Each structure stands twice: as C-alpha cells, then as structure tokens.
Amino acid sequence: MVSRRNVLTAAAGATGALIGGKAALAEAAEQVAQSGGETYRVYEIGEQKGPETLRMVERPVPAPGPGQALIKVVSTSINARDHGLISNRFPIPRGRRPDTRIPISEGAGVVAAVGDGVTQVQVGDRVTATHFSSWIKGPWDPEQSYIGDIGNNIDGWLAEMALLPAHALVKLPEGVSEETAATFVSSGVTAWHALYEVARVKPGDIVLSLGTGGVSSFGVQLAKMSGAKVVVTSSSDAKLEAMKKHGADIGINYRTTPDWGQAVIDATDGHGADIVLENVGRRTLDQSLTGTAVNAYVVLIGTDRLPEQLPKMPGFYMKNITMKAISNASVEMLNDMVQAYGVSGLTPPIAKRFSFEDAAKAFEYQREHDDIGKVIIQHT
C-alpha cells in the first residue's frame, strides 16, 4: 500500500486545489473522503488550448489495480507530441480525449505500490516506461497506438504519482538517474530504434541526422556510442557548433547549403550516409536520398508527412537503399537503451529545468525557445 506519510508529503503545499466547477469539486470531495483523505496533485489538459489551460487539481491517491503500479514521479520531460496534446493538435485514434487526461509521455520515478499479479517490479524500484505501453517486444502493430498510449489515451506522468501498466515499466540500472531516464521515452528511444534495431549501426558507419531537435540530439549521442561518424544538418551555424560539442563530426547548414545532400557526399569523401535519420519528411526526403551511400538505410521518423510525389531518387535502385518508417519503440528496445546508457555513463543534453509547480512555464519556455536539449520538470 501507499505510505500515508509519503503521500501527505507529496500533497503538502498543494495550491488552488480543485479547479473545474462545482460538480467536479463535489465529485472530487467524495473521492477524497473515500480514499481516507490521501490526495496528490496532478495536471489535467483541461480545455486543451496550450499551457495556459493546463489545470492543477488534487485527486484521491489510487490503489493500483491488478497489473498496475503506482509510481512516485521524480522527473518528466516534454516532447513535441505533448505540446500537440495539450493544444488539441495531436490526434487520438478512436475517440475523444477527456479534459481530465493527465499529459506527458515520458518520465521516471520510484515504485510506491503494486497491484495484484505484478511481477515485473517491486516497491522501491526506480523505473521509466514506454509510452506505447502494450508494445512489449516484436514487430509493430498499429493497435499499440489505440490502446494504452501513456499521456495520450491513458493518463500520463505530469502528476506527483503516476498509475501505470506494470508491463510497460523498465527498471533503471545504477548510473542512470531518473532525470536521464525521463528523457528517453519519446524522441530518445525512437533514435535508438532507428539506429540499433533497423539500421544496425556499427563502428565506422556514417550517420546523417537531420536537425538539432530531440530525436537528432539522441541520434548523435547514440550513433557516437557505436563508433559511427555523424553528420548533422541545421538552419543555424550556432546550433551546428553546439551539436559538435555533443559529438557531431560534421555540420551542414541546410539554409545556406540548399543542396546539402550533395554536401554530405562531398564531406564524406564521396561515400555518403550509410544511415539517415529522416527527422523531417516532405521537405527533406529528396536531399536525404541524394546524400545516401550504397546500401544505405533511410529511417523515416519525422511526421511532417511524405511528399505527394516521390522525389527524384538519384541512383535509388543502383544504391539498393532501404527505407523504413518507424513508430517509437517497444519495452524491450527501451530496456536495451537504458542498459546502454548505464554502461556508457552518458547523459543527454538538458536545456532547462523547472519545478512541478512551474510545469506550464516549462511548456511555454519550450514553445518560445529553440534550445538544444530537453526541458525537464522536476517533481521532487
């Protein structure tokens, strides 16, 4: 069971409890009474008009049901999908997202209680979880996005406690902090999937990673972990320099070098990229293909749609290029990535940290700034 002292500590200092109308107030008051008065603070997406309409409420602390674990959240971080979600711009398959949905797809914390039948974790374990919580291993099935997408069609991490399906949890080894793990689940493990599952990156490979966003930052770090050489593109010379500090070997400004695909070939002594992390889509695919090496993998990650007409593909057949789209990652892949970070001792770039109370400011900051690295919310 949940420790009453911990829960009361978490609930202490709660601000402006129960925003959301008389009916919601009465319902919540009844639930609090039923839970013996133990409450915790959560953010709900509310009217979904952006960070401004996030609302903090108190809820009674739930007892985990069969197969569930209750996590005391330590850190979360924000991805593009979370911005879409709190602004009603992120599609939800089959149904409507309730305004009580708790957002944020990636986080980490400590198991506080487990329900019947849970064998994967025990109280005290430090954990994170995939956001497609039902995709344990094996190939992708689109059903994964219809059921159990944490922070989308089931409640997410932006709370003092998170009630999650235990089968999605991954234990953290020594050397991987909750803050580091809280950055892995969306963009991070997608880059892992692309490099290590699809393209099987190896020492000496040339990896082209587009842009300087979340996926690309992890793409650079993970590719370097394998001994690859990394080319990164950006609209900003300053960001290219920053990416070099995080491990990139070659930077190409796609604004000042519109034919950057050929520039990749030139900068790699005519070889081109063995692996392309296609983090954009429609606007970049023709140049990405231009920049490939023979037998390259082009992993389609960016959700900016694909071109309506396929671009000119110079040498596509003779180069024997493999293109594959991916959707995030399985629990097994996340576990592999977590273990790799445990061994490497690396930490991802962090742009800025905010307190739990300032979660809306964290969203606003990320919306208004273009920093490299993750925006973190510290829950404890």
Ligand SMILES: NC(=O)c1ccc[n+]([C@@H]2O[C@H](COP(=O)([O-])OP(=O)(O)OC[C@H]3O[C@@H](n4cnc5c(N)ncnc54)[C@H](OP(=O)(O)O)[C@@H]3O)[C@@H](O)[C@H]2O)c1
């Ligand atoms: N398939 C999946 O499972 C999956 C998972 C996570 C994310 N995604 C998608 O992957 C994409 C990237 O996600 P993210 O989290 O990294 O986004 P992000 O942090 O918002 O970064 C987007 C980056 O795209 C770069 N960019 C924009 N136009 C570009 C162009 N023409 N050429 C090269 N780079 C360009 C920008 O780089 P500069 O500012 O340096 O120019 C920017 O940093 C998004 O579409 C996201 O929805 C897909």
